[in-house]
Amino acid sequence: MIKKVFITAVVLLAVYSIVLKFLPAGLDTDQSQYGENVIKAQNFIYNNRPEETENVIVGTSLSTRIFTDSLGQGFVNLAFSGSTIWDGLRLIKAKAIKPKRVFIENTFLFKNTDYNLTDYVTNGVHSKLKSALPVLLEENQPVGVLKAVLVNQLRGKQNELVIDSTAVNINPEILEIQSEYFVHDYIEENYEYIFTRRLRAELDELLSNGIEVILYEMPLHPDFCSSEVVRRTRVECQKLADEAGIRFITLQNCEFYQTNDGIHLVEHSGLKFTRYLKSKI
Numbered sequence: 001m002i003k004k005v006f007i008t009a010v011v012l013l014a015v016y017s018i019v020l021k022f023l024p025a026g027l028d029t030d031q032s033q034y035g036e037n038v039i040k041a042q043n044f045i046y047n048n049r050p051e052e053t054e055n056v057i058v059g060t061s062l063s064t065r066i067f068t069d070s071l072g073q074g075f076v077n078l079a080f081s082g083s084t085i086w087d088g089l090r091l092i093k094a095k096a097i098k099p100k101r102v103f104i105e106n107t108f109l110f111k112n113t114d115y116n117l118t119d120y121v122t123n124g125v126h127s128k129l130k131s132a133l134p135v136l137l138e139e140n141q142p143v144g145v146l147k148a149v150l151v152n153q154l155r156g157k158q159n160e161l162v163i164d165s166t167a168v169n170i171n172p173e174i175l176e177i178q179s180e181y182f183v184h185d186y187i188e189e190n191y192e193y194i195f196t197r198r199l200r201a202e203l204d205e206l207l208s209n210g211i212e213v214i215l216y217e218m219p220l221h222p223d224f225c226s227s228e229v230v231r232r233t234r235v236e237c238q239k240l241a242d243e244a245g246i247r248f249i250t251l252q253n254c255e256f257y258q259t260n261d262g263i264h265l266v267e268h269s270g271l272k273f274t275r276y277l278k279s280k281i
Contacts, residue, residue: 034117037080041091041121044076050097052076058088059105062218062263065270071278079105084113089202094122101212104202106237106248107220107263109194110186168258168266175221178262182220182227195236203244214281215241216249219257219265219273249280 047053054074057063063079076099078088085105092102206213215237217230224230234250241248257269265273 033081037083037117038121040078040080041087041117044078044091045095045121047076048097053095053097054100055103056088056092056099056101057103057105058085058092059103059218060084060108060111062107062220062265063105065218065265065267065273066277067271067274070271070274071281080117083117084108084111086113087115087118090115090118091121093205094118098209098211101214102206103214103216106215106217106233108181109199109233110184110190111181168260170221170260170262175262178221179224182224182229184229186229186232191232191236195240200240200244203240203246207244207246213244213246214249215246216277216280217251218263219251219254219259219269221259221262222254224262225251225254249277251276 044053044056051074053076055071055076057066057068057075057077057079059066059077059079060083061079061081063077064081066077066079068075068077078091080087085108089104092099203213217234217237219225220230237248238250257273258266259269260266
């Protein structure tokens with residue numbers, strides 16, 4: 001009986017693996033924000049083609065607004081919604097094949113992480129099993145695949161992104177919530193820990209592996225851009241970049257960009273920033 005069940009399971013997995021090969025490319029199979037993060041992390045960790053992971057963006061949900069495909073070949077975006085840069089940096093450490101260049105967002109450096117995402121993707125027997133059997137990866141879960149296929153059929157062909165400059169009115173309550181990080185009075189020890197120890201250690205490890213590192217800042221609501229936290233972070237990042245001999249891409253004017261909540265760029269501003277970033281690379 002057990003043998004029959006095992007054989008049936010193997011056959012079903014084999015058949016499902018074949019079905020997956022005939023599905024359209026680029027299906028959005030995630031079922032939640034966390035699921036989307038897991039899929040993105042797994043696609044990076046289990047990708048054994050170096051030419052596709054030469055340039056890695058490490059950031060927060062702010063950097064998910066970057067149009068990675070528009071930057072060129074070999075770019076991977078490890079910006080995770082609801083997470084921090086520390087998760088992306090740990091994934092790079094866990095991956096045997098190292099990128100040539102890493103872009104690190106400098107927003108929310110004081111936010112910590114529990115590393116649940118990276119631990120789930122890189123540790124345990126299940127991670128090794130999924131590495132050997134891609135059919136078991138999160139992006140290939142039957143429910144997510146079925147949802148993606150149905151949504152894809154209902155949507156039909158996607159139109160090209162329309163770039164405009166429509167004004168965005170942000171709810172004052174949302175803006176106030178987002179402002180909490182930028183009005184917080186961080187003490188000197190906070191800055192010292194991040195810029196002389198934690199971030200510096202990450203940079204040193206990347207550089208020791210022959211990886212080029214570039215720091216960059218994302219556009220924010222103008223009030224946030226001029227906050228003490230952002231201005232001090234910019235100064236410390238520039239100082240760190242000078243000491244480490246790396247580049248730091250800064251912004252001249254946040255008023256050129258629009259957000260829907262004070263920190264996340266709307267589509268047309270996301271593309272505008274992508275073009276700016278590309279011009280600086």
